[in-house]
Amino acid sequence: SYVLTQPPSVSVAPGQTARITCGGNNIGSKSVHWYQQKPGQAPVLVVYDDSDRPSGIPERFSGSNSGNTATLTISRVEAGDEADYYCQVWDSSSDSVVFGGGTKLTVL
């Protein structure tokens, strides 16, 4: 089955740029979605279809996808961005939704 690999943690100072990667075999050929989850809350969609943002999500959140790596970029990081972030794709070979293991973003 298809596997998505994320770093367990990323740390960044306020105002800096955070980059969270999601690795998968030829992931560039898939549509990648990103979710933010804060403690005790349900996940929230922050980027879909590699690089599009839902309404209400700040422009600071952006995404890219090429080759074997998709990346969520958070510019001008704020304390409120501290959360777990998950990448996700549809795996047509197994007819299943696949999530990455999640990355905990810490704002120093």
Added chain:
Amino acid sequence: EVQLVESGGGLVQPGGSLRLSCAASGFTFSSYSMNWVRQAPGKGLEWVSYISSSSSTIYYADSVKGRFTISRDNAKNSLYLQMNSLRAEDTAVYYCAREQSIAASLLDYWGQGTLVTVSS
């Protein structure tokens, strides 16, 4: 406003059964595919099951295949998950999530979840 409200969670013994419900409002439920996603305590997200808008297509994760059954009642704007032969490893918060058709498996709205605990 789109709302998804899960219910039916609780404590159940290993080998037991439980039926989860998800009440949808604020959108035309019958037009959307739906999913169940779970999260074990302190762990990441794990997809459980998918059902198309008309119930014609259903998928399950290998970990629940043969034990769980997804269904929906479009007249009642409700999604269900029948869970049988429950195991300790099924302990998790279960979320229902709406799937947006503009991109594959795009889960644009999630409920707040219901906790299922499998323990003797």
